[in-house]
Amino acid sequence: MTREKVIVGLDVGTCNVRMAAAKIKEGDSNPQIIGVSKISSQGVRRGVVVDVVETSKNISRAKEILEKNAGIKIDHVFVNVGGSHINCRLSRGVVAVSRADGEISEEDKNRAVNASSAISVSPNFEILHTLPRRFTVDSQDSLKDPVGMHGVRLEVDSLLVEGSTPFIKNLIKCLRETDLSAEGILVSPLASSRSILNKRQKELGVLVLDIGGGTTGMAVFEEGDILHCKVLPVGSMHITNDIAIGLRTSVDTAEKVKLEYGSLRPSQAGRRDMIDLSKLEESENEQVSRLEVIEIIEARVNELFDLVNKELKKIDRLGLLPAGVVLVGEGVKLPGLVEFAKNKLKLPASMGCPQEFEGVIDEINDPGFAAVCGLINSGLADEAVSDSSLMRDFSLFKFFPKKMRDWMKNFIP
Structure with a gap:
């Protein structure tokens, strides 16, 4: 009888909670996505849980949707952890x-x-x-x-x-409140890299930049090894807040402006190119310059890439990664961002999407699902390579006191 494994990835982000379930049969090379869920996130700020009750509700809703879509019962997940404390x-x-x-x-x-x-x-x-x-x-x-x-x-x-232990324990508590157990934990930029990078990119030297709502994770690889990992306290929601302040409008309206008119290509907008806010929100009656919106976005993205360059300079890799930068996350969909990154970071740039999956791939063919799919790949690696040093740390075993861990090891074959 053919063995079948089901693995679930959970990405608890600042703006969205995403879950995906995949199954793989013994002998298959690629996992098959059998269900996906995505809901708006509340209770998380800059990648860390600030409201356990609200975050638990969001995870519970995402879990219910995924169970319905995939037709399975979910009780354990692989989850990512973010925040600038990393x-x-x-x-x-x-x-x-x-x-x-x-x-x-x-x-x-x-x-x-x-x-x-x-x-x-x-x-x-x-x-x-x-x-x-x-x-x-x-x-x-x-x-x-x-x-x-x-x-x-x-x-x-x-x-x-x-x-940070308190932040991690808060995340684990949210899972327990929804009758879920964490089968493994992986920091967000490492999770994203597991679904979008190939072996050649890691050998040549590559930067993964995961631009989320409240933070941006970065991971640098060279000669197949991880060189650097960092989570920066700037994300796409900071752009939204800047637009809201600059246009003196609500955050919801600013988000609509960013999604519909946002760009990093100033040549697309002329001095007389105006945005009628009343078309986006009935309560608004002003017109604003689209060029002004682009300038606001450009200023914040400039700040983000300055922070990235600062981290690359620390490890002597500023402009020295032949495979360039791969952009993932919900915040990379701004028109012109890839070209902007290429010029600002002085590296080849591209947008990444999860690779080597089967099933309902249309739903995960999105840069925002890179972390979830990476968690699934990490779970598969845990099944296949039980002695991997990464996967040994990829468990909750380490949360027990050291004396208890040493005692428990006596019972592990």
Whole structure:
């Protein structure tokens, strides 16, 4: 009998809650999307939960819609975590090879990775992911996988991704309120990268820029390794707020102006090109310059890309990523954004959509579904590669106290 796995991804964003369910049969290469849901989000600000009750209601509604569309019962999900509290840092782990003949085992590799995460973190912060970048055996460095090699000393350079414990626990509480358990947690920019990047892009060097409602996540890859991960406190809702202030109108009207008339191409608008706000909202009776709207949008997007360039400069990759930048998220649909990013970041730029999925792909063929589909891919990797260091951290096991974790490991085969 053919085995079938069903995996559900949940993206709790500032503006929207998205869920998608996929199934894959043993032997299949691509997951099949069997249902999708999307509702407006409330109770989340700048990527973090600020109202547990409201966020729980939103997740519950999205869950009900997905269960109806997919015809399944959902009780566990893979969920992303965002917010500008997400940070990363480099760390090195060093261990002695345990075997007498000097052959490096999988256990030695795991010990080295664990040693790289044995550092002190800021109060109320947790290490979410320990991502090994390269290994060194004695004097031989830049190794991808040292298992089977011989040596005395094993070292690993890892990227540690940290997040605020209270924010993460608030998200977990929202899931529990809706009778859901978190099968895994992944930071948003890493989740998006799992659905849109191919191996060649990661080898050459690429930046993933996930522009959401309240934040923008970025992840940099080179030579197949993760180099940097950061969540910036600027998103598409900041553009909406700027328009509302600049035009002295409501936020709802400003959002309509952004969606219908927003652009980053000043040549599209002349000095006499006006927007009649009464066509968007009956209570409005003014006319505003479309060029003024474009200038407001351009100022905020300029600020965002300045922050991105600042992060790239920290890791000496400013303008030095051959595969360029891939833009995803709800905020990348502004006309002219790809060209603007190309000029501002001095990199090739393109818009990304989830790849290698089957089923109702029309519903996920959208940059806003990159994180959800990436969570599904991460869940599939968890089934296939149980010893992956990323997927080991991709669990709630780490939320138990260390002594309890050590005791529980005695019962794991």
